[in-house]
Amino acid sequence: MRLERAFFERSPVTQIARELIGMVLCTEIEGQLTKGRxxxxxAYAAVGDRACHAHLGRFTRRTRTMYEAGGTAYIYLCYGIHHLFNVAVNQKGVPDAVLIRGVEPLHGVETMLERRGMVKAERRLTAGPGVLSQAMGLTTAFNGHDLCTPGSQIRIEDDGVSAQLQDAIETGPRVGIDYAxxxxxxxxxxxxxxxxWKSPAK
DNA sequence: CACGGGATCGTCT
DNA sequence: GACGATCCCGTGT
Structure with a gap:
């Protein structure tokens, strides 16, 4: 079942980031359905987190999407090359977000391979925030897209697996944010x- | 596997 | 004008 607004409009963002493990990210882009677990x-928090693009109420053309309602896609270009997919969470006006960093391919593997220019489904197909976005067709063109609107091209589904995996989750420091x-x-x-399918980054 | 460097451009100072 | 919430490829072990 599609995750509804109520799932995303909660706090703390760390809890949502944890619960999203095991959920299924689905995209239907250019007519191609792809799914990845x-x-x-x-997690990036609006308050008390220097790593968050919108910390201390920072509001710019880029970060404005983070202030949208929970369940809105926040996609931005990183290093001029990579499109990073996040979901804004919490109430509209509170710029918390969860970055998706790795998925296990479940459906549409042929499409993913083609988009990635690969012939075999090895780890670098979808392990990493930049590569999974490429595999699933996610670009900044979808920044601001609402994941909770019926028929939307991007959604996150709960197939019951997430709840069973909550005891098998590990935690550690976030990647690439030394500036924080x-x-x-x-x-x-x-x-x-x-x-x-976890990203190789340390 | 570890590392080092280059790619590439939107965003903010 | 500087710098990324990254990735790939080459080289060396």
Missing amino acids: IVETE GEDALLPWRYWLSGSK
Whole structure:
């Protein structure tokens, strides 16, 4: 079942990031249905988190999407090359977000391979925030897309697996945010223990 | 597997 | 004008 607004419009964001492990990210882009089980996430908090793009109420053309209602896609370009997919959470006006960092391919593998220019479904197909976005057709063109509108091209589904995996989640510091000072130490990265599809980043 | 460097451009200072 | 919530490829072990 599609996750509804009520799932995303909660706090704390760390809890949502944890519960998203095991959920199924689905896209229907250019007529191609792809699905991947979320195995790695990171939480970014509006308050008390220097790593968050919108910390201290920072409001710019880029971050404005984070202030939208929970369940809105926040997609931005990183390093000029990679499209990173996040979901805004919490009430409209509170810019919390969860970054999706790794998925296990479930459906539409041929489409994913084609988009990635690969012939075999090895780890680098969808393990990592930039590569999973490419595999699933997610680009900044979908920034601001509402995941909760029936018929939307992007949605997250609960097939009952997530709840069974909550005891198999590990946590650690987030990746690539040294600029955040001591907030870089917060253990706000979550992953499914032992998953092959976790991003290789340390 | 570890590492080092280059790619590439929107965003903010 | 500087810098990324990254990835890939080459080289070395």
